[in-house]
Amino acid sequence: MTVNRESLDKLGRFLLRGLRIGASTVAIVELLRNDWTGGISAGVAWLVFLQVERRLPPPGQTP
Numbered sequence: 001m002t003v004n005r006e007s008l009d010k011l012g013r014f015l016l017r018g019l020r021i022g023a024s025t026v027a028i029v030e031l032l033r034n035d036w037t038g039g040i041s042a043g044v045a046w047l048v049f050l051q052v053e054r055r056l057p058p059p060g061q062t063p
Contacts, residue, residue: 009059016056020049 023046031039 013053013056013059016049016053020046020053023049 023042027039027042027046029039030036030042033039
């Protein structure tokens, strides 16, 4: 089974978006529960995922 680069790129972007949404949700829930270390850690993870997603080239552009 061969998987082309375009489908891997789409899957990677989808998974990165899922991680970003999950990290932001965990950050909000943990901060509402007054668990500051967990909330801040999840918030930092969300910021890292956001920066990685912004640095990716547009979907149509080849590296």
